[in-house]
Amino acid sequence: MKHITKVYGSLYANNDIPLTLNKGEILAVVGENGAGKSTLMKILYGLEQPTSGEIYLNGEKQNFRSPHDAIAKKIGMVQQHFMLLEPCTVAENIVYGKEPKKGLFFDREGAVKIVEELCEKYGLHIDPRLKVGDCPVGLQQRVEILKVLYQDADIIIFDEPSAVLTPQEVTELLATMRKLATMGKSIIIITHKLHEVMAVADRVMVMRLGKFIQEMPITETNIEEMSFLMVGRHVVERHVDPQPTGERVLDVKDLVLAGSDAKNILDHFNMHVDAGEIVGIAGVSGNGQSELIQCLTGLLPPTSGQILLQGKDVAGHSVGEIREAGCACIPEDRYLWGCAKEATLTETAIMAHQHKPELSKNGLLNSKGAKVFTQRLLDNYDVRNSGQSQKAGELSGGNIQKLIVAREMEQKSPLLIAAEPTRGVDIGAIEFIHGKLLEKRAEGDAVLLISSELTEIMSLSDRIYVIYEGQAAGEFRKEDATEEDLGILMMGGKLV
Amino acid sequence: MNSAYIASIINATLRSTTPILLAALGSAICSRVGVFNVALEAQMLIATFTSIAVNYFTGSALLSVVVGVASGALIGAIVAVLQVKYKAADMVVGTALNLLTTASTTFLLYLVFDRRGSLIDERLVSLTKINLPVIKDIPFVGRVLENLTFIDYICYIIAIALFIYLFKTVSGFRDLSVGINKTAAESLGTKATAIQMRMVILSGALCGLGGVALAMGQVIMFTENMTSGRGFIAMAAASLGMSHPLLTIVSSLFFGLCQSIGLALQNVIKSQLTTAIPYIATIIALVVFSKRNKKN
Numbered sequence: 028m029k030h031i032t033k034v035y036g037s038l039y040a041n042n043d044i045p046l047t048l049n050k051g052e053i054l055a056v057v058g059e060n061g062a063g064k065s066t067l068m069k070i071l072y073g074l075e076q077p078t079s080g081e082i083y084l085n086g087e088k089q090n091f092r093s094p095h096d097a098i099a100k101k102i103g104m105v106q107q108h109f110m111l112l113e114p115c116t117v118a119e120n121i122v123y124g125k126e127p128k129k130g131l132f133f134d135r136e137g138a139v140k141i142v143e144e145l146c147e148k149y150g151l152h153i154d155p156r157l158k159v160g161d162c163p164v165g166l167q168q169r170v171e172i173l174k175v176l177y178q179d180a181d182i183i184i185f186d187e188p189s190a191v192l193t194p195q196e197v198t199e200l201l202a203t204m205r206k207l208a209t210m211g212k213s214i215i216i217i218t219h220k221l222h223e224v225m226a227v228a229d230r231v232m233v234m235r236l237g238k239f240i241q242e243m244p245i246t247e248t249n250i251e252e253m254s255f256l257m258v259g260r261h262v263v264e265r266h267v268d269p270q271p272t273g274e275r276v277l278d279v280k281d282l283v284l285a286g287s288d289a290k291n292i293l294d295h296f297n298m299h300v301d302a303g304e305i306v307g308i309a310g311v312s313g314n315g316q317s318e319l320i321q322c323l324t325g326l327l328p329p330t331s332g333q334i335l336l337q338g339k340d341v342a343g344h345s346v347g348e349i350r351e352a353g354c355a356c357i358p359e360d361r362y363l364w365g366c367a368k369e370a371t372l373t374e375t376a377i378m379a380h381q382h383k384p385e386l387s388k389n390g391l392l393n394s395k396g397a398k399v400f401t402q403r404l405l406d407n408y409d410v411r412n413s414g415q416s417q418k419a420g421e422l423s424g425g426n427i428q429k430l431i432v433a434r435e436m437e438q439k440s441p442l443l444i445a446a447e448p449t450r451g452v453d454i455g456a457i458e459f460i461h462g463k464l465l466e467k468r469a470e471g472d473a474v475l476l477i478s479s480e481l482t483e484i485m486s487l488s489d490r491i492y493v494i495y496e497g498q499a500a501g502e503f504r505k506e507d508a509t510e511e512d513l514g515i516l517m518m519g520g521k522l523v
Numbered sequence: 524m525n526s527a528y529i530a531s532i533i534n535a536t537l538r539s540t541t542p543i544l545l546a547a548l549g550s551a552i553c554s555r556v557g558v559f560n561v562a563l564e565a566q567m568l569i570a571t572f573t574s575i576a577v578n579y580f581t582g583s584a585l586l587s588v589v590v591g592v593a594s595g596a597l598i599g600a601i602v603a604v605l606q607v608k609y610k611a612a613d614m615v616v617g618t619a620l621n622l623l624t625t626a627s628t629t630f631l632l633y634l635v636f637d638r639r640g641s642l643i644d645e646r647l648v649s650l651t652k653i654n655l656p657v658i659k660d661i662p663f664v665g666r667v668l669e670n671l672t673f674i675d676y677i678c679y680i681i682a683i684a685l686f687i688y689l690f691k692t693v694s695g696f697r698d699l700s701v702g703i704n705k706t707a708a709e710s711l712g713t714k715a716t717a718i719q720m721r722m723v724i725l726s727g728a729l730c731g732l733g734g735v736a737l738a739m740g741q742v743i744m745f746t747e748n749m750t751s752g753r754g755f756i757a758m759a760a761a762s763l764g765m766s767h768p769l770l771t772i773v774s775s776l777f778f779g780l781c782q783s784i785g786l787a788l789q790n791v792i793k794s795q796l797t798t799a800i801p802y803i804a805t806i807i808a809l810v811v812f813s814k815r816n817k818k819n
């Protein structure tokens with residue numbers, strides 16, 4: 028790719044970017060949120076057309092008008108948000124677009140066979156008859172990869188593939204990528220996790236603010252240099268001093284959420300969070316964390332048990348009542364719970380703030396107040412945007428996350444539930460969001476942190492619970508917690 | 524209750540089912556590709572009028588069927604352009620077309636035929652009744668299948684054909700994928716909007732055939748607002764049948780039965796009450812079903 032430029036309105040999402048990729052090579056593209064990484068990949072995959080610049084493949088000039096053209100030239104992309112047909116089977120999803128036929132009919136048995144052979148060939152195992160909707164995220168991603176392989180792609184683009192995976196799944200994914208590279212596939216990976224870059228890539232390219240900054244072989248760089256180039260300054264590691272805690276803000280007693288079968292999703296779960304502390308919940312995703320958040324915030328009524336928020340039992344109350352009672356929440360899935368993609372930034376920012384006197388009076392919104400309020404959030408949290416009327420869905424993934432964090436922080440509630448608060452945000456922003464969480468703690472509020480990033484839990488929390496199959500499998504003080512012990516409990520083991 | 528009476532009820536049920544089933548299939552295929560088509564009523568009603576009008580002037584039953592189906596498809600095409608291509612709100616498009624068709628057919632009835640209320644004429648020819656040679660002499664079965672038209676048979680064949688198309692062929696699979704996740708289907712190179720438009724037009728043709736069955740089946744006439752809500756009953760039938768062609772046969776038969784019971788009771792109870800039976804059944808069926816759905 029040569030001199031790629033993409034302009035949205037007055038914003039240069041990509042500015043004169045060069046990119047080269049050799050056969051059998053893994054290239055990592057890193058950069059801050061909104062640096063233009065996804066945009067560059069969408070151009071390569073034909074989802075967006077460049078304002079100017081050219082793409083050459085094996086020396087031939089290309090003109091991709093749609094993904095269809097790119098797929099035909101053996102370019103495949105595993106998108107950040109999966110493109111799957113959930114009620115359909117794994118096999119149906121993989122063969123989509125090039126289905127095997129038997130006479131006039133769709134040969135579903137043939138599809139299963141094809142997928143089995145494909146799995147064998149690339150050593151990626153999955154049951155082709157499973158319903159995609161029933162598969163965990165890691166397997167869904169594998170379906171996406173197999174889909175690309177079935178289309179016989181030689182170039183595979185991964186956009187933040189590890190953001191939604193558990194640590195084990197990430198390890199597997201990286202191994203898969205290496206294997207594909209040795210089989211002659213060329214791979215581009217976008218990620219914010221620099222240790223993954225070090226582990227898997229041959230070469231790294233750094234972008235900042237739509238511009239190409241530098242490119243180097245992985246053997247000649249390190250994490251510190253990359254993060255310096257990305258953010259433009261040094262990122263320091265944080266040291267958190269212990270502080271005394273206050274009264275009990277959240278007390279969860281014997282919480283039960285029955286599942287569809289005999290097993291409880293939340294099984295007599297107990298925990299508490301005091302004022303002035305950050306409590307982390309560690310666990311492999313799918314062990315009841317999502318449901319716990321939904322019970323705490325009022326999205327799901329628990330079967331039994333108490334949720335005491337500042338002494339008042341809010342179990343089974345509505346979302347509005349619970350927010351009123353002093354709980355704010357950064358939800359785990361920003362597009363599902365956190366915002367409406369079609370809403371403007373102003374609308375996104377004032378959600379759940381709309382009743383405040385500065386924003387509305389007698390049921391009428393004060394649009395000037397809303398603008399001022401929104402601008403403050405956008406500025407204070409460094410959300411890169413092209414104006415308040417931009418749609419939430421048009422912000423880069425990390426930037427919409429920052430806006431949601433800003434909105435929930437601004438509630439200044441006694442309790443903040445932060446679920447995966449730094450998913451998909453760059454290292455500079457992670458540092459920033461962590462700082463904000465610690466500020467909240469310093470102000471004497473309670474923070475419940477749920478994260479699949481063990482390092483995030485370990486570095487911020489005063490106390491840590493491990494959740495396994497809906498039960499609190501262990502509780503640690505920060506000083507007593509080790510990564511090994513947490514890991515054992517997370518996998519359902521016992522400490523001796 | 525003797526067997527002749529039961530046979531005649533079944534016969535009436537089959538006849539009332541035909542228009543509902545055809546429209547319900549039209550509704551089902553629209554939902555399967557992710558379009559909420561509210562204009563079923565208009566698609567049917569236009570066909571009752573055009574088929575009778577063509578019948579009146581040409582005396583050709585075949586031509587009446589063809590024009591009826593085509594007029595339904597035409598309304599379908601309007602829905603496709605407004606709702607799918609230009610993304611207008613489904614409720615608005617549907618309701619507007621329903622009202623427009625009711626009013627304009629009434630108006631044309633007056634303008635072209637100088638009649639108010641209905642058009643009945645000895646010039647109107649009926650569809651050929653199919654009386655199967657041997658079967659018509661079997662006592663019970665003969666009565667059950669008496670005087671049915673080819674549309675009364677063909678609607679089941681269409682249902683089965685749609686089932687095979689949607690669930691067994693590759694292009695049916697692509698069509699379904701559009702209803703499941705349009706963006707995903709598009710990102711894989713499927714022309715989703717074109718598929719949706721095609722399906723809506725096909726739904727118009729199916730409703731058109733249903734309208735023809737209504738106007739030229741049991742009776743041969745056109746009356747103002749002849750469909751009287753059958754489009755909406757069909758919508759209910761499709762949703763009870765989970766937009767599955769074969770299950771939709773079952774749910775449509777249920778509504779057909781309600782209608783024929785309503786007709787049969789006309790001499791016993793006040794007719795205002797009996798005509799309400801299918802609609803009451805619709806509401807009850809929807810409530811019961813959605814409750815059960817919620818539990819799952």
Ligand SMILES: Nc1ncnc2c1ncn2[C@@H]1O[C@H](COP(=O)(O)OP(=O)(O)OP(=O)(O)O)[C@@H](O)[C@H]1O
Binds near residue numbers: 421425
């Ligand atoms: N459709 C669009 N309309 C307007 N602006 C857009 C659109 N898509 C992206 N942008 C802007 O282009 C810039 C680059 O976005 P892009 O998604 O490429 O960032 P990114 O590097 O992938 O960031 P992240 O790491 O947060 O995913 C952002 O400032 C974003 O707001």
Ligand SMILES: [Mg+2]
Binds near residue numbers: 186423
């Ligand atoms: Mg991105």
